[in-house]
Amino acid sequence: MDEELERDERVFLLGEEVAQYDGAYKVSRGLWKKYGDKRIIDTPIAEMGFAGIAVGSAMAGLRPICEFMTFNFSMQAIDQIINSAAKTSYMSAGLQSVPIVFRGPNGHATGVAAQHSQCFAAWYGHCPGLKVLSPWSAEDAKGLLKAAIRDDNPVVFLENELLYGVAFEVSEEAQSKDFVVPIGKAKVERQGTLITLVSHSRYVGHCLDAAAVLAEEGIECEVINLRSIRPLDMETIESSVAKTNHLVTVEGGWPQFGVGAEICARIMEGPALNYLDAPVIRVTGVDIPMPYAKILEEHSVPQIRDIITAVRKALNI
Amino acid sequence: MLSKSSSWLRAAVQLKAVGFLRTAVRSESTAVLEIKNPYKLHKLEADIPTKFELTKDEAIHYYQQMKTIRTMETASGNLYKEKAVRGFCHLYSGQEACCVGLNAALRSTDAIITAYRAHGWTYIRGVPIAGVLGELTGRKTGCAQGKGGSMHMYGPNFYGGNGIVGAQVPLGAGVALAMKYQDTDNLCVALYGDGAANQGQVFESFNLAALWHLPVIFVCENNGFGMGTSVDRASASTEYYTRGDYIPGIWVDGMDILAVKEAALWATNYVRTGKGPLVMECATYRYHGHSMSDPGTSYRTREQIQEVRLKRDPITGFKDRITGCGLLTAEEIKAIDDKIKKEVDEAVVHAKTDPEPSPEDLYTHVYSQVPPGFQIRGCDPYTYYNTK
Numbered sequence A: 001m002d003e004e005l006e007r008d009e010r011v012f013l014l015g016e017e018v019a020q021y022d023g024a025y026k027v028s029r030g031l032w033k034k035y036g037d038k039r040i041i042d043t044p045i046a047e048m049g050f051a052g053i054a055v056g057s058a059m060a061g062l063r064p065i066c067e068f069m070t071f072n073f074s075m076q077a078i079d080q081i082i083n084s085a086a087k088t089s090y091m092s093a094g095l096q097s098v099p100i101v102f103r104g105p106n107g108h109a110t111g112v113a114a115q116h117s118q119c120f121a122a123w124y125g126h127c128p129g130l131k132v133l134s135p136w137s138a139e140d141a142k143g144l145l146k147a148a149i150r151d152d153n154p155v156v157f158l159e160n161e162l163l164y165g166v167a168f169e170v171s172e173e174a175q176s177k178d179f180v181v182p183i184g185k186a187k188v189e190r191q192g193t194l195i196t197l198v199s200h201s202r203y204v205g206h207c208l209d210a211a212a213v214l215a216e217e218g219i220e221c222e223v224i225n226l227r228s229i230r231p232l233d234m235e236t237i238e239s240s241v242a243k244t245n246h247l248v249t250v251e252g253g254w255p256q257f258g259v260g261a262e263i264c265a266r267i268m269e270g271p272a273l274n275y276l277d278a279p280v281i282r283v284t285g286v287d288i289p290m291p292y293a294k295i296l297e298e299h300s301v302p303q304i305r306d307i308i309t310a311v312r313k314a315l316n317i
Numbered sequence B: 001m002l003s004k005s006s007s008w009l010r011a012a013v014q015l016k017a018v019g020f021l022r023t024a025v026r027s028e029s030t031a032v033l034e035i036k037n038p039y040k041l042h043k044l045e046a047d048i049p050t051k052f053e054l055t056k057d058e059a060i061h062y063y064q065q066m067k068t069i070r071t072m073e074t075a076s077g078n079l080y081k082e083k084a085v086r087g088f089c090h091l092y093s094g095q096e097a098c099c100v101g102l103n104a105a106l107r108s109t110d111a112i113i114t115a116y117r118a119h120g121w122t123y124i125r126g127v128p129i130a131g132v133l134g135e136l137t138g139r140k141t142g143c144a145q146g147k148g149g150s151m152h153m154y155g156p157n158f159y160g161g162n163g164i165v166g167a168q169v170p171l172g173a174g175v176a177l178a179m180k181y182q183d184t185d186n187l188c189v190a191l192y193g194d195g196a197a198n199q200g201q202v203f204e205s206f207n208l209a210a211l212w213h214l215p216v217i218f219v220c221e222n223n224g225f226g227m228g229t230s231v232d233r234a235s236a237s238t239e240y241y242t243r244g245d246y247i248p249g250i251w252v253d254g255m256d257i258l259a260v261k262e263a264a265l266w267a268t269n270y271v272r273t274g275k276g277p278l279v280m281e282c283a284t285y286r287y288h289g290h291s292m293s294d295p296g297t298s299y300r301t302r303e304q305i306q307e308v309r310l311k312r313d314p315i316t317g318f319k320d321r322i323t324g325c326g327l328l329t330a331e332e333i334k335a336i337d338d339k340i341k342k343e344v345d346e347a348v349v350h351a352k353t354d355p356e357p358s359p360e361d362l363y364t365h366v367y368s369q370v371p372p373g374f375q376i377r378g379c380d381p382y383t384y385y386n387t388k
Helices: A002-007 A031-035 A047-059 A071-086 A121-125 A138-150 A202-215 A234-244 A259-269 A271-275 A294-299 A304-315 B056-081 B096-104 B119-124 B129-136 B168-181 B200-212 B257-272 B302-311 B314-324 B330-353 B359-363
Strands: A011-015 A040-042 A063-067 A101-105 A131-133 A155-159 A187-190 A195-199 A221-225 A228-230 A247-250 A281-283 B030-034 B040-042 B051-055 B111-113 B188-193 B216-222 B249-253 B278-283 B375-377 B384-386
Touching: A002 A011, A002 A031, A002 A138, A011 A047, A031 A040, A047 A063, A047 A071, A047 B168, A047 B200, A071 A101, A071 B168, A101 A138, A121 A131, A121 A155, A121 A228, A121 A259, A131 A138, A138 A155, A187 A202, A187 A234, A195 A202, A195 A234, A195 A304, A202 A221, A202 A247, A202 A304, A221 A234, A234 A247, A234 A259, A234 A271, A247 A259, A247 A304, A259 A271, A259 A281, A281 A304, B051 B056, B051 B257, B056 B096, B056 B119, B056 B129, B056 B257, B056 B314, B056 B330, B096 B119, B096 B216, B096 B257, B096 B278, B096 B314, B111 B168, B119 B129, B129 B330, B168 B188, B168 B200, B168 B216, B200 B216, B216 B257, B249 B257, B257 B278, B257 B314, B314 B330, B359 B384
Parallel strands: A011 A040, A011 A063, A063 A101, A101 A155, A131 A155, A195 A221, A195 A247, A247 A281, B111 B188, B188 B216, B216 B278, B249 B278
Antiparallel strands: A131 A228, A187 A221, B030 B051, B040 B249, B375 B384
């Protein structure tokens, strides 16, 4: 964000606690000191109001970054995101663009219970006119966020609170101020031969961990990091399935109408169906509101062992 | 030159008064006219002019604009009845003085945003009649190429045309934020109705605009009804110009175009000097129902509507004043009327016969700057459209 704020004067950040508090999760630390009140704006607790203001300012030539403290609170403002932002380019036949980024943590954290733990990838991924991104690694976070800010469309940028504290190795290239990752392209994080695992956000890490365990038995998994929920990169998934003949999807969100459900449907409709040796298996969050007690919470989201079980089922071993 | 007015003409007038308050002096091609009903102020010390000199050109201009909107809206209604327009169609007839008066006080670099009763606003901001009517009939030559329809028309510094009640108010505050951020002294007028005035996001916008001193004028076009619900049945307080609470407010007779213009001009000067937002309430009336599917008589009587037409119509009221004081003759008015009718009739022909969008247009404009080769799914897996 610092680099993009420096690069383009029209970029600014607004949200609750983003300025003087340095960000509820410290994501915007130091920005207010550097850029001041004009460009880093603390808002009152008024999601619908400030999201609407952000959209209006984007219509009038600025490039706002609108932070939701978590995406759970975006539901207060969802009308502005969908009806005012996502649909406007189409309704105006291209006369009015809305270059805005809505960002914040998505999905569950730990111990914050049902109202603070929902994953919105499927909800926002459903809507034409939006781009929806879900980074996993630091490289993803940086490259995709910069791409989102530079994009002239409304982008929903789904971060993850638990990933904020995780360190990743970052290449030389990724450290450049112009490092941008293309929107709409998935990344193969690990090459494999026997089965394809597709995931987004935090669960990419789980898939890699599962792959490491399975590798000890000689089961080489290919792990794909979606990066983009909308547009969804089916080509990368299909090429992988053509090679491995097996597919497991992994996500933190609920199963019904989820990201995995969409992937299954599209696999069926496309060329990869002929390459499948077994049905696609979806590993998802449990179909319940998120419970509080630690032991319950742990069981309500995919564990590494759940991914391993799914792989074995798919490969029939 | 000051008018020779007698004091009885200056007597305070109630909102439903029959007579016209005016003092007029003919001086070349100008006249001095006075507003009909006094302004009301909320937390504001303001010396808003109550009389002013109107030139003949201005008189023609305002009359023409109002009459065009009225004629265009009548045509829209007829097109709807002929089923050439589908879906929603919210007519502005009766409220013309609000948009003409407000727009007259604005620069072209100021912005306007309103809700769905937007045809008049779209026209006043520079979209040709054929662009409005063509959009209603879903033609490729419509101002949004048929993709938006009645509620989603856009123009230069005009942000629509918005379908969700109240959503346009924070958007308008955001446009104002952009204007302040970009160091201009432009402002944004964010309009909403008496129904929308109860939306939470309106109050969120009030707070944010006042806190951040945004150059926005919140204008409530109070036409007495939110769809079929009268103001008394919807609002605990119907003094909409006071509902900004800590934001100063002005009430103005929205059927008197000169009052609207003067109040708006005063308001723009206030807002442009960085004092923060204002709330304005324009008391107006709509003749038609809420939309074309509402006859508009189940919640009010035909007599009530007729009374407003006879006694408070913004266009006939203005016409009587400008002819009465000698600025224009009845023949000149007729000539303007005829010209407008001809223009609207021509636009109607276009609206009925211009080409409709083609099947490929279904897939365009989903995104700004679509990457080449981007695919959009059609109705089934065999239909993918590659945008160019």
